Amino acid sequence: MAEPTSPTLSPSARHWTLASAALGLAPLLLQLPGLLAAIIALVALVTAAAARQRVLPAVLRVALVLCMLAAIYWQMGARPGRDTGCALLAAMLALKSSELRSLRDARSMLGFALFAPFAAFLLDQGPTTMALAVLAALTSLLTLQRLAHAEGQAPSPRLGSALRGVGKLVALGLPLALAGFWLFPRLSEPLWGIPDRAVGTPGLSDHMEPGQWLDLMADDAPALRVQFFGAVPDAEQRYWRGPVMTRFDGRRWEQDDAARHRSPAAVTHSAVRWDYQIDYEPTDRRQLVALDLPLQAPAGSSLDGAHSLRSTARLTTLTRWRLQSSPVARYQDALSPYQRQLALQLPAGFNPRTAALARQWRSEAGSDDAAIVARSLDWIRARFAYTLETPLPGRDGVDEFLFDQQAGFCEHFSSAFVVLMRNAGIPARVVTGFAGGVRNPYGNYWVVRRMDAHAWAEVWLPQRGWVRVDPTAAVAPERIYDTLEDRLQQGGAATFQSRWLQLGQASDWLRRGWNDLVLSFDANRQQQMLRPLGIDKLEPSQLIAVFTVFALATLGWMAWLLSRGERERDPVLRAWHRLGRRYAKLGLARDSAEPAGRWAQRVHQQRPDPALLSLSSRFVLARYAGADVDLTSLLRDLRRHRPSSGASP
Incomplete structure (x- = not known):
């Protein structure tokens, strides 16, 4: 027996389906590389327009699939990962409209589109992604409702009525969703293995080489948010220590692998203490930062030999x-x-001019290491400039920077300074991390952005040990030419940035609230939520039992509720019964076999109310006599009617 043909999609239903699919695709596109997202969006628009009249030929669809695969390979390479899988899903959804002809196709496309917001949650769990996902889900429900009416050849409901129906569905499922969020045990690992991201989020690396930091420093997204409990360090103390680089091959700085397994050196701390909390944005790496220097490693982390x-x-x-x-x-x-040997290590045959200058300074300063450090900073203050417009260095990059260019940013200053110190016989190393931070007045916390990434130096001085030296900070203010802030403010953006600064801070405060309320709700927060109920701690099996009881x-x-709706599909009958319950509270309930008019x-005899008599007459005519009654006005009047203030029985 042949399967019945699915009805053809009307233009209105097609538009609703495409709009719902576009909303489902939007949060996923926002998490993909910009150029790839633009290509996928453009292909989706072109495909939907081209397939408006007829299904695209199979050969053309195959060609489009191959083009999309090529674009993904071009942007992400061949390494599989979460980004690659999500990009493939977005590409297939963009091409799905090429076969959109019938109601069955529309339902298939909507079901496929709802996978896109869930895939976006693998890459980002922020409030924007959540808001777009919720909007996509609600729009899909509205579209499915319209498709159901079209299949039954019934007129499409008004938008207000449709929204009320979808709202009821959401209200039905919301308690179960909240129970799952609050009560289901928090797991330390996901239930399934997810490959690493093919496109990593910018973060601090365990190495530093010329030009590497420009991408990180050009990103003004938050890297971490800091809440201080008590004293707040001054600006010159807000150095957020990250990886420490000691090995140098003439171009690239790297961490010492042995330092990761060595205990941190014993130090005597000053009397100043900073107590704070860091909310660290995801980076797909392991490196953390802390104010210089952390007293101990928190649970889930470790301190290496360089206090990183x-x-x-x-x-x-x-x-x-x-x-x-x-x-x-x-x-x-x-x-x-x-x-000491590691902190003085230099590759042979590199940067001869720097080596000669360091030997000269050593002969003039004798054994006074601090004098050499001070002399180098005075030289930077007198001659050097800060700019992002720097060419990639050649073989002797430090010589080129110190004697030819004399201009660069923190990557150049810290590297050249450490090489100069090592040539002078002073143990030195490069420290990377972040510097500074901006206070958010709404939440009284500090935001450190990725563009605050910074590199400085540490030198070993007798009787003191490792001492922080920031050669970039020594540049005279009048020779700071080209900064990231300048680039962000080009083309009239300075006025715009100033105008919307407070809005940006408010937005970040809302994002932090979302992080605190949702994303940081872990096992400890779950247990703390139950303590006001007198429950100190529940094991995972007990939490599952509580969740199961609540879910059932x-x-x-x-x-x-659903069965009640099945018994009373007629909205007029439901409104009449709701009216009857209002009178039942006054002791005037209707008997089960009592007709509406007699009741x-x-x-009316006990509480005179002509409006009730009129309503009952209209209800009987509409419900049982099949008379031509305005159902819309009857339904409105039934819902609004309240018992009169007549005498009680």
């Missing part, structure tokens, strides 16, 4: 860390022979 914090797990989601830091008064132990109760309530007469 590292997470034991990849930072694939928003994480929260409670820390304490204090400035260093002095290091208690001397450098070991291995550490919720499902029972949903089933009762209204009985109520």
Whole structure:
């Protein structure tokens, strides 16, 4: 027996279906590389327009699929990952409209489109993604409702009526969703393995080489948010310590692998203490930062031999860390022979002019290491400039920077300074991280952006140990030419940026609230939520039991409401019964076998109310006599009617 043909899609239903699919695709496109997202969006528009009259030929559809695969490979390479899988999903959804002809096709496309917002949550769980996903889901429900009416050859409902119907569906499922969020045990690992992202989120790396930092420093997205409890460090103390680089091959700085497994050196801290909490944005890496220097590593992290914090797990989601830091008064132990050798290591045959200058300074300063450090900073202050417009260095990049260009940014200053110090026989190393931060007045917290990424130096001085030296900060203010802030303000953007600064801070405050309320709701927060109920701690099995009981109760309530709706499909009958319950509260309930008109007469005798008599007459005519009654006005009047203030029985 042949399967019945699905009805053809009307233009209105087609438009609703395409709009719903576009809304489902939007949050996913926002998480993909910009150029690839633009290509997918353009292909989706062209495909929908081309397939408006007829289904595209199979050969053309195959060609479009191959083109999309080529675009994904061009932007992401061949390495599989979350980004690649999500891009493939977005590309297939963009081409789905090429076969959109019938109601069955529309339902298939809507079901496919709803996968896109869920895929976007693998890449971002922010409020924007959530808002777009909710909008896409609601629009899809409205579209499915219209498709159901079209299949039954019934007129499409008005938008207000359709929204009320969808709202009821959402209200039915919301308690179960909240129960799952609050009560289902929080797991330390996902239920399934997800490959690493093909396109990593910018973050601090364990190496530094020329030109590498421009992409990170050009990103003004938040890297971390900091809440201080008590004293706030001054601007010159807000150095957020990250990876420490000691190995140098003439071009590239790298961490010492042995330092990761070595305990941090003993130090004497000053009396100043900073107590703070960091909300660290995901980076798909393990490197953390802390104010210079952290007193100890929080749970889930470790301190290496250079006092650099590292997470034991990849930072694939928003994480929260409670820390304490204090400035260093002095290091208690001397450098070991291995550490001294490493901090003086230089590749042979590189940067001869820098080596000659360092030898000259050493002969003039004698054994006074601090004098050499001060002399180098005076030289930078007198001769050097800060700019982002720097060419890539050649073989002797430090010589080129110190003697030819004498202009660059923190990557150049820190690297050249450490090479100069090592040539002078002073142990030195490069420290990377962030510097500064902007206070958000709405939430009284500090935002450190990715563009605040910074590199500075540490030198080993007798009787003091490692001392922080920031050669970039020594540049005279009048020779700071080209900064990231300048680039962001080009083309009249300065006025716009100033005008919307407060709006941006308010938006970030809302984002932080979302992070605190939703994304950081972990197992500890779950247990804290139950303590006001007298429950100190529940094991995962107990939480599952509580969730199961609540879920069964919720499902029972949903089933009762749905069955009630099945018994009373007629909205006029439901409104009449609701009116009867209002009178039942006054002791005037209708008997089960009592006709509507007789009940209204009985109520009228005890509480005179001509409006009730009129309503009962109109209800009987509409419900049982099949008379031509204005159902819209009858339904409105039934819902609005309230018992009169007549005498009680």
